[in-house]
Amino acid sequence: YKFQCRRMDRFIHGRVIFAGDAAHQVSPFGARGANSGLEDAENLSWKLDRVLRRVSPPSLLESYHTERSAAADENIRESTRSTDFMAPNSDQEARLRKAVLSLARETEFGKRMVNAGRLSVPSVYETPLSTVDGDAWAGGPRPGTSMPDAPLLARSGDCMYLTEAFIRRGTGFMLLEFGNGAATETLEGLGVIRIGSEDDFRDAEGLAGARYDAAPGTGYLLRPDGYVAARFRHPTRTAVDAALARASGLN
Ligand SMILES: Cc1cc2nc3c(=O)[nH]c(=O)nc-3n(C[C@H](O)[C@H](O)[C@H](O)COP(=O)(O)OP(=O)(O)OC[C@H]3O[C@@H](n4cnc5c(N)ncnc54)[C@H](O)[C@@H]3O)c2cc1C
Structure with a gap:
């Protein structure tokens, strides 16, 4: 062998x-x-x-x-x-x-x-499905990276991990939004996970915000496999639609 x-x-x-x-x-x-x-x-x-x-x-x-x-x-x-x-x-x-x-x-x-095997971590994809960053970022997962996890507090008071919330919301594209207290545009055909004091989930330990380099209004477009397709400091419908089309192979 x-x-x-x-x-x-x-x-x-x-x-x-x-x-x-x-x-x-x-x-x-x-x-x-x-x-x-x-x-x-x-x-x-x-x-x-x-x-x-x-x-x-x-x-x-x-x-x-x-x-x-x-x-x-x-x-x-x-x-x-x-x-x-x-x-x-x-x-x-x-x-x-x-x-x-x-x-x-x-x-x-x-x-x-001593190399007895380096444990595998998800690969970062250089892929035509990603939208290149247009905003300034000091950290967080760039497009083509698997979404980092973080503990959240659901409105019910239960602890839930972000990836668990992502899986529970279905199998489509998802917009992960860090709330700024303002109402955001509803985007048809796109699931949403909102994190903020007024929203479904609170970032009680501050880890989600830190891991995503989030500021109020930050949004990440996530593919159904949990990879980042695009990210925006202030997502607009036009920008998200364009990123969604790209990630779906439509352009
Ligand atoms: C010693 C050892 C240790 C390992 N340890 C790890 C580990 O710790 N972590 C890890 O991630 N991976 C590990 N692996 C690798 C892992 O086992 C394989 O990568 C994995 O099982 C591959 O899955 P698969 O479904 O692609 O193929 P397989 O598991 O090979 O499945 C293919 C299936 O197809 C069936 N099949 C074949 N031909 C036909 C046919 N004509 N019709 C119908 N069915 C057919 C076969 O019987 C088999 O059940 C290890 C492998 C070895 C050998």
Whole structure:
């Protein structure tokens, strides 16, 4: 048995779409195999749903290949490094491993170099579905990034995580708004999660605001797979509609 780190050149072949181990294989170090298979499914399912309902063109599916093949490359890169450390292929790799293990007994930096698998985190997508930032941001998830989580306080007084609220609101695009006390435009066909003192959720610990670099009025457009499609300091209907069209593969 030998570890394999490789992928198909293309994940889409006509009407056949490959996902999980059928599309890419990594070594077990770093827990990237099943994790990335699930992320493939998450990425593909909403696109397939929109194409089958004819609300997006079939070309939207191409972004599945673009986004997930780049994620596979990242996983293969990281996994190969771990594999080479765990099972050296050459004298040089074996010498490096021996040196690192001996340094790890005595030094902190040596410990950090022991590569028994870097745990996987969601990839950041460079994708045509994202709208480039037009406003100034000091932090927060840029378009193409998976939404960070944060604890919230629901109006009922219950604690709820943001991702839980996101999942409960359905499977469509969602606008995550940080309230400014002012009434905001209702955007048809778009779910909304509002965080603010007057709204459905309060950011009692201040973590959501900090993680999203939020100011009053800030809005994030989230894709059905929980990735950021666009973000605005003050979302307008025109700007959100344009970002929504782009993220749906309509332009
Ligand atoms: C030792 C080891 C440890 C691992 N540890 C981790 C870990 O900690 N974390 C992690 O994320 N991943 C881990 N993985 C990887 C993970 O197990 C795989 O990436 C994952 O199971 C792939 O899922 P899949 O659904 O794509 O493919 P599979 O799990 O291979 O599923 C494919 C299924 O299709 C079936 N099938 C095949 N041909 C046909 C056919 N013609 N008709 C009908 N059915 C068919 C097969 O029987 C199988 O049930 C590990 C793998 C190994 C080997």
